Amino acid sequence: MMARWRVAGLVVGLVAVGVLLFAWVLHASIVNHWLAVHTGTVNEAGPYYGFWSGFGSDLAEFGLIGVVSTGVYHIVKKYNCHEPGCWRVGVHPAAGGQFLLCYRHHPDFQGKRPTHDLIQKLHQDHLANEAAIHSELAKLHGLVASPGPSSGDPIVEQ
Numbered sequence: 409m410m411a412r413w414r415v416a417g418l419v420v421g422l423v424a425v426g427v428l429l430f431a432w433v434l435h436a437s438i439v440n441h442w443l444a445v446h447t448g449t450v451n452e453a454g455p456y457y458g459f460w461s462g463f464g465s466d467l468a469e470f471g472l473i474g475v476v477s478t479g480v481y482h483i484v485k486k487y488n489c490h491e492p493g494c495w496r497v498g499v500h501p502a503a504g505g506q507f508l509l510c511y512r513h514h515p516d517f518q519g520k521r522p523t524h525d526l527i528q529k530l531h532q533d534h535l536a537n538e539a540a541i542h543s544e545l546a547k548l549h550g551l552v553a554s555p556g557p558s559s560g561d562p563i564v565e566q
């Protein structure tokens with residue numbers, strides 16, 4: 409729900425910027441003669457020629473700025489903390505990487521920056537977990553690989 413409102417806000421903002429630019433372009437020669445001369449809107453073969461070879465040729469660049477800012481917005485959406493309403497950079501994976509969270513919202517850190525002791529403790533926990541998983545796997549592997557009572561020599565087809 410939040411994300412949808414943000415996207416709507418972005419679209420409204422871009423449209424507003426576009427309308428302002430359009431109005432400014434239309435009234436440039438009235439509002440600011442200096443600007444009109446330096447953007448090539450006057451003192452050319454015709455107003456439209458001047459417009460398209462002057463300021464008008466930059467309109468594509470405004471489109472480019474739009475594309476770039478949309479890209480930046482999506483990058484921010486991808487890397488910011490997944491806690492709703494939080495704009496910190498999320499670098500700590502939670503739930504096996506489903507979420508990227510900032511230190512404040514990661515459940516392991518309890519709202520504080522991870523201290524040296526916490527890092528040590530979590531690292532030891534992680535190693536203990538890995539060791540437990542590996543010993544369980546080794547047990548299972550032992551059960552599967554151990555020869556049963558009936559399996560003797562491999563069957564040789566004739």
Ligand SMILES: [Zn+2]
Pocket residue numbers: 489490491494495496509510511512513
């Ligand atoms: Zn956060």
